[in-house]
Amino acid sequence: MGMLHFKNDKLPDTKALLRIHDGHIDITIVWNPSDSTFERCFFSEHVFYADDPDRKKYIYDLPRQIWFRDSQGSVDLLGCKVRSCKEKYGAGANGIIDAEYAVFDASVGEDYSRVNAVRTSLDGLREWLGISSVLLSAPIVDSNNRVKEREYTLKCPADSIGTGIPAFDFVPHWAVSVSGDTTELHDLAYMESDSHEVKRWQTHLENHRAMRDLLRISSWTEHLLSIEAVSREDDPLWVESGIPYQERWCKVAELYPNAHSYARRLNYLIEYFDFCNGDLSSWFSLRDAYARGIDPIVSLFSMRGASIEAWVVQLSIGFEALGYQLLQEKGISKNKAGASPFISRLRAIASELGDDWPFNLEQWELEMTESYNSIKHANRAPVDRLQSLNAWRKGILVFRSWVALRLGVSKDQLLFRLQLDSLIHPYVRIEQI
Known part of the structure; x- marks a missing residue:
């Protein structure tokens, strides 16, 4: 139990309970129903107050930043918003506030946003x-x-x-x-x-x-x-x-913090020692230069529970943009590159990988194009989902290999690392018993 400070003359300091548990940061405050100061922050969307029709006399929106202090120290709470509230006649009222971040040991009143x-x-x-x-x-x-x-x-x-x-x-x-x-x-x-x-x-x-x-x-x-x-x-x-x-370094707690899942040794296509003297600027430059192609593909990590079709479409969106950009780099005009079919954009990417690849790139281009078009166009016959999944798998390998080569990884070293990569093995159908 401690005190909340709002850095606002219209919201007085008040007692509150701060809890950080199970990925939640929440603050509970209690008020007397006869005092509507805090009630207005929790019920304002549904209540019209006759004593303040213009909503200028009181505060109706909870501040996004609140400070908390107790015997253990002070906390700056950021990204605050109302979660719930309830009032029981004759027994008082309480409200619960959620915060996105808790910044520990921050001085009260200092803006840590x-x-x-x-x-x-x-x-x-x-x-x-x-x-x-x-x-x-x-x-x-x-x-x-x-x-x-x-x-x-x-x-x-x-x-x-x-x-x-x-x-x-x-x-x-x-x-x-x-x-x-x-x-x-x-x-x-x-x-x-x-x-x-x-x-x-x-x-x-x-x-x-x-x-x-x-x-x-x-x-x-x-x-x-x-x-x-x-x-x-x-x-x-x-x-x-x-x-x-x-x-002063203030520790931070996050709402719904990421639970660490990294627990095994991984095989990397791109290693730290591939960068000369640890200079990673080439990656930052590549990421900025090809953001319209790279960002959609990396965002697949936020689509873990999505369907195979969604994965194929998302990957293809990235390939559309990346291939378009590479075609222009090869001297094709902006208009012609924009009108180029999807398979031509895939070829622009695959052409940078060279020969002697672990799988047939021309066959992959056809399978990826067929899978993408069958999903995008309702009048096309659907492609077997296993074929689409393996086209996606190979597409991910193509994309990652393209990044590795652009960052200076040698072709021989890349081919060796690919043999250790989990995606090098095709997906297979397990027959139901």
């Missing part, structure tokens, strides 16, 4: 970088070959690792957690972006999401991105004398 720096975690990033902050010594054994001693050293390999992108770095980190008889060592790598000017979180996260997309394309596995902490230069940590002494 705009920050100077953002720190995120990305599943699989540390493994992809090939770094570790946990060093393990050789075991010391007794005469019976039983391990008696082993030493773990926690040491970051560097303070930060550059990416070739200004104000965006990888930061190795380690942590220790103890629960009863269990001690866990956490080997971590964060991404950090910073700016001299305060910016919205979404602006900071553009580069973080670009890195997520690179790992997604490279492994064709979801790599979940989570916001870990944020910082404002004008809200540092202070000593009692009032002198700032250290940058």
Whole structure:
């Protein structure tokens, strides 16, 4: 139980209960029905108040940003909105507010919707970088070959690792957690972006999401991105004398946080060491230059439960845009490229892959075109769904291979990595018993 602060003279501080549980961030407040101050924020859509017909005297929309303080400290709650409310005659009223983010240890009144720096975690990033902050010594054994001693050293390999992108770095980190008889060592790598000017979180996260997309394309596995902490230069940590002494990083909790699902070693078509001196700017440039083709394909990760037909259409939308752009690069006019059939756009992409491919590219072009057209045009005969699924599978391999080659992965290295990729194996029909 603590106090809510709204930074608004028309909404007084009030007692509230903040709960962060099961992926939810919610605040419960209670008020006396005789005082309509908070009632108006919860019931305003359905109630007309005669004492304020112009809706200027009171507040009717709940602020999107609210601060909470209790004995444990202060929290900046962002993205607040009304979830529910109820009133019982003679017993009072209460309302529940949902928040998208909770920023812990933020000073009350400081606006953390705009920050100077953002720190995120990305599943699989540390493994992809090939770094570790946990060093393990050789075991010391007794005469019976039983391990008696082993030493773990926690040491970051560097303070930060550059990416070739200004104000965006990888930061190795380690942590220790103890629960009863269990001690866990956490080997971590964060991404950090910073700016001299305060910016919205979404602006900071553009580069973080670009890195997520690179790992997604490279492994064709979801790599979940989570916001870990944020910082404002004008809200540092202070000593009692009032002198700032250290940058304040405020931990962040998210509404419906992503549950980490990365739990196995992955095979990547594009590896960190493919980039010269760790300069990832070529990926950021490629992503920006071909965004109309790349973005729709990467968005397939938000369509995990969709049908095969939806997957084929979404992939084809990306191929339409990518092929159109490549045709123009090959000297075809904008009008002719725009009028080119779908199969010509596929050929423009596949032509960059060269010969000696793991599967017949010309056959794939025909199957992909047939599948796409049968879905798009109701007057076409439907294609066998297994054929469509395998055309989609090969299409994903074509797209990912095109990205890899554009980023400088050698053809021989790419062909070797493709043999280890899970999508290289065709889908087969399992006969029902």
